[in-house]
Amino acid sequence: NVSVIFKVYCLTVMTLVAATYTVALRYTRTISTGDLYFSTTAVCITEVIKLILSLGMLSKETGSPVRLKNVIVEHIFCSPKELLKLSVPSVVYAVQNNMAFLALSNLDAAVYQVTYQLKIPCTALCTVLMLSRSLSRLQWFSVFTLCGGVTLVQWKSAEATKIQIEQNPFVGFMAIAIAVLCSGFAGVYFEKVLKSSDTSLWVRNIQMYLSGIVVTLIGVYMNDGNNVLEKGFFFGYTPWVCFVIFLASVGGLYTSVVVKYTDNIMKGFSAAAAIVLSTVASVILFGLQIS
Numbered sequence: 001n002v003s004v005i006f007k008v009y010c011l012t013v014m015t016l017v018a019a020t021y022t023v024a025l026r027y028t029r030t031i032s033t034g035d036l037y038f039s040t041t042a043v044c045i046t047e048v049i050k051l052i053l054s055l056g057m058l059s060k061e062t063g064s065p066v067r068l069k070n071v072i073v074e075h076i077f078c079s080p081k082e083l084l085k086l087s088v089p090s091v092v093y094a095v096q097n098n099m100a101f102l103a104l105s106n107l108d109a110a111v112y113q114v115t116y117q118l119k120i121p122c123t124a125l126c127t128v129l130m131l132s133r134s135l136s137r138l139q140w141f142s143v144f145t146l147c148g149g150v151t152l153v154q155w156k157s158a159e160a161t162k163i164q165i166e167q168n169p170f171v172g173f174m175a176i177a178i179a180v181l182c183s184g185f186a187g188v189y190f191e192k193v194l195k196s197s198d199t200s201l202w203v204r205n206i207q208m209y210l211s212g213i214v215v216t217l218i219g220v221y222m223n224d225g226n227n228v229l230e231k232g233f234f235f236g237y238t239p240w241v242c243f244v245i246f247l248a249s250v251g252g253l254y255t256s257v258v259v260k261y262t263d264n265i266m267k268g269f270s271a272a273a274a275i276v277l278s279t280v281a282s283v284i285l286f287g288l289q290i291s
Contacts, residue, residue: 007262014254019113019277021247026109026282028240029101030167037236038224039101042245043094044216049249051209057253058202075203076210083207085193089186090211094219096182097248099175106172110279115176122184130188191259201260205253 028037062068075082103112121143127133135143194204220228228235 007258010254010258010261014251014258016277017247017251017254019281021244021251022104022109022113022278023281024240024244024247025101026104026112028238028244029105035236037234037238037241038220038228039098040216040220040223041228041233042101042241042248043097044213044220046097046245046248046252047094047209047212047216049245050252051206051213053249053253054202054205054209058200058206061200061202071200071203072206075199076206079207082199083211086204086207087211087215089190089193090208091215092182092186092189093208094212094215096179096186098219099179099182103172103175103179106167106169106175108282110282112172112176113278115173116180116183118176119180119183119187122180123187126184126188131192187259190256194256194260201256205256 029039058071059065059068062071103116107115124135124139124143128135190204190208194201220233
């Protein structure tokens with residue numbers, strides 16, 4: 001059991017990171033000058049950093065190099081079934097992360113944030129079906145109110161005035177639709193795995209990120225293989241791109257902590273504050289005109 005203060009702290013940090021990540025990612029895909037980096041390599045590096053951070057947290061949790069080695073051998077090298085089990089959310093999260101890059105290349109950060117909250121009803125449905133958990137009338141009312149809000153946002157799209165590249169809103173919305181489905185399923189699946197055993201959260205993360213690195217490397221090869229060979233893996237990287245990768249890495253770890261100690265629906269509603277922050281930042285940075 002953990003304290004309410006710790007839960008609030010994790011939710012607050014995750015919300016702030018999510019808002020900053022969305023705006024910074026939008027900036028690197030639209031406003032930032034210079035050569036555009038390959039989003040598939042950024043997703044791959046994010047998985048590597050999350051793996052390294054999880055290894056560090058597991059090392060702190062075990063307390064000694066010998067115990068760390070024993071845990072890794074037991075749960076990683078001697079548990080191929082567990083690795084296979086965690087490869088499912090790895091694949092789905094990899095798709096989701098790549099869709100986020102595509103969506104934010106074609107939609108404003110504020111519109112993206114609001115529309116992306118359709119993951120909440122998707123998550124609620126997956127929670128009911130996969131975890132056999134019931135929701136109260138107030139929770140269902142909140143979910144459908146959110147859907148109504150998203151509809152109003154899309155009724156008349158906001159316009160951004162400082163964007164320097166051609167955008168395709170239809171592609172952006174399709175990318176969000178795929179990301180929403182991925183987020184709902186993968187989040188609830190990972191929650192079920194986490195809460196169905198006493199295995200350490202950091203062990204589960206390591207199992208998932210190992211699979212994630214393999215999956216994202218395949219994505220780099222399939223989507224940008226020739227360009228990466230020609231221009232380099234880190235082509236187009238700037239301090240802002242590195243900042244986006246850092247935020248994605250830290251946000252991923254905090255998300256797993258929130259899922260472990262609260263639930264996916266709580267994680268989804270914490271993003272409401274991120275919407276407000278992203279909207280304010282979009283008005284300032286991108287000249288967003290709100291109807």
